[in-house]
Amino acid sequence: MNTLVAVDLDRTMIFSAAALGFEVDDTVVCVEMFERAPLSYMTTAAAESLRTLTADAVVVPTTTRTIEQFQRVSLPGAPWRFSITSNGGNILVDGEPDRAWRAGFSDIDLGGVREELTRRTGGDWVLKRRTADDLFCYLVVEPAAVPPGFLADWSSWCAARGWNVSQQGRKIYTMPDVVCKNRAVAEVLTRCIDDGILDDRALTLAAGDGALDADMLIAADRSIRPRHGELEAKNFRHDGLVVTRSAGALASEEILTWLQAETAREVDGTIRASAASNKARG
Template sequence: MKNTLASVDLDRTMIYSRAALGFPVDDSVTCVEMYDGGPLSYMTIDAASRLDKLCSVAVVVPTTTRTIEQFQRIALPGAPWRYAITSNGGNILVDGEPDPQWRANFHEVGLDRIRAELDARAVGEWVLKRRTADDLFCYLVVEPAQVPDGFLTEWSQWCVARGWNVSQQGRKIYTMPDMVSKSKAVAEVVKRCVDEGALSARPLTLAAGDGALDADMLIAADRAIRPAHGELEALNFQYRGLTVTATSGGRAGEEILAWLGEQVEGRVEP
């Protein structure tokens, strides 16, 4: 039985694109995702080793806004996963398969209305793609420098009044129902792990993430860390007890996994 659970965001927290790494791809990194026949995402070899070790002493739960299909492209050390969280908390994967009982909580999110309004507002060459994720939420892929002034503020205000929220992470602008969140899914996974005997009755919960959609997960954890880059860094997101890395890019991924390992060390059962 383990006594610590770590919920860890993926993109720009634990894995990095070539552009996000912050240094050239070399023999210090390993590819963890292929797409269209080419490498897409990387971890440093040091980070991969630390993740593998972390999985031996803690329950590690990959926790991502990616869709199920996008998540399944990634080959992380420590797999296979008993639990993983995708779709920003809208899906819990159990042994790789989506749990229909959890997904049933989100059948009536009102996505069609939101998508129609977004289509009417988001018009112009700055919009590169429109995507719907697992019939739960939608997002735009944009040219960040060309997003019209005031669009994010006005769209966010309209959505907040209807129980939705808006977040921009790099080239993507997410529109998400408030009822779908990483923290709620993590709480459910913690409960299940305790019930199954995989976790002690009062486990330590750790979390790591870089984006605004990770904020609720970080706050809900007993201890949390974020990298010194990304949306939360731009927002200067801070609260008592939150650790911020000294490094950014792929080196921050190493630092995050080192920190998670250090938190677990004092909790390992003799």
Template sequence: MYLRRPGDADAQRRQTLVATDLDRTMIYSRNAFSATAEVPTVCVEHLEGAPLSFMTTAAALRMHTLTQPAAVIPTTTRTIKQFGRIQLPGAPWRYAITSNGGNILVDGVPDMRWRIDIDAQVRASGATLSEVSAELRARIDDSWATKFRIADHLFCYLVVKPKLVPEDFLAEWDSWCQARGWSASQQGRKIYTMPKAVCKSHAVAEVRRRLLESGELSRDAKTLAAGDGALDAEMLRAADSAIRPRHGELEQLNWTSPNLTVTRSSGILAGEEIIDWFIDAAPQLTD
């Protein structure tokens, strides 16, 4: 699946780097469609044989087009295993970022040098995952928190019943975390607890550095980014230009930035609009 190399014909020097979140930005569960009319879709992820995530048919076709002028970097909070379930159009990927920036995959293989450095930064910046996990477990109960998960030995998250989460829980938990080098945010049914050292924008900057060093990316290449959640905000702010959908956590926060475009559409049609925006913004390949 992961075969692209710097010397390949399709890995010429690109003028644009595209770092894009996946869930509710590029791909959508049926519950997140939010389309007022039926639109043709393709399934891009299965879980235990059942279809789970989708793109519009038009978005899937245009994703192939996007990979010609741009170095596309899937950038997700998903774990390595969860990312591996996705059959995103345009693969194979020279680089992909998972675990919210905690892991960089190179031709599908985790870069251990990057991970070792991230682990060292987390240890130096505050509380350990064990300490945070123990405190979080003491604050939740089964009436509203249905799952507790450790992700790639980096961070933890809850799956919750949103309407039953105590009103002050997130603010109080985030306050506890902030004082210890961590943060908390909610995206739909998930509440993430994340070390501040684990950040998508840092990983994107590292991938950009490597692509420049290898000659796969032009020195004056622009970085474009897309995402819908608070964990994407720093990545969007750091990009030359960015776009977010008209839904999700950042929409609820009315989050904006001078470099930011907001889609007209919400739901799965916003994903299609985001890809079109990337294509319009990406110049053609150079020799």
């Protein structure tokens, strides 16, 4: 095993009924319940592919969800040695938050940013205000009712203070630049190498659909995104990035097939290199 795979969850691996791209039927399995009702699904094919992938690679679920929201998901392939939540603000080790990693974000000025955001967002276009794991905040909005210029003005104010803004559907995230998936994935990779789980030539693969996944996709050796979501709307491209042919939940099947193929290719290459080295020594 010499591959680390970082996978975003919502609209990359798991989907709401509205985001599936087809009606809920017997080709999908529920992977998240909320308030006694099904909330998120995977196709049965994708679920089986994810289980298979975990046998050949270090799979790291990597999500903007809070710890509590992540723990609601029954993701195939669990339990996970490492998982990343809160957009990289938390690393879970065997399901438990790593306090040392979280302490590295103790000086974030969340209070000041939240106060300014509240001052700028009066009006019924804001449905909910949320703070996530005391790391960042987000609004749930009526997208069509967001005032013209709000995102540009708010982004400018935040950028001058080391924060960034991203709208994903009905949610507008306000995030410290230091809280990012890429930094957390790099930390997990280092730990896997230090623990002997991977060697220092390990291949890194990544999959995600939103702007908050972009840094992770760029940093990976190879990456893939679905043909939907925020990155599709931005026509995001990068060297080493593959875009699926499908959208919706069918894209997750395509993503997992690609991840399996890339992992198998790495395994085959490692075996061939080892055999050649042994032959040379013999």
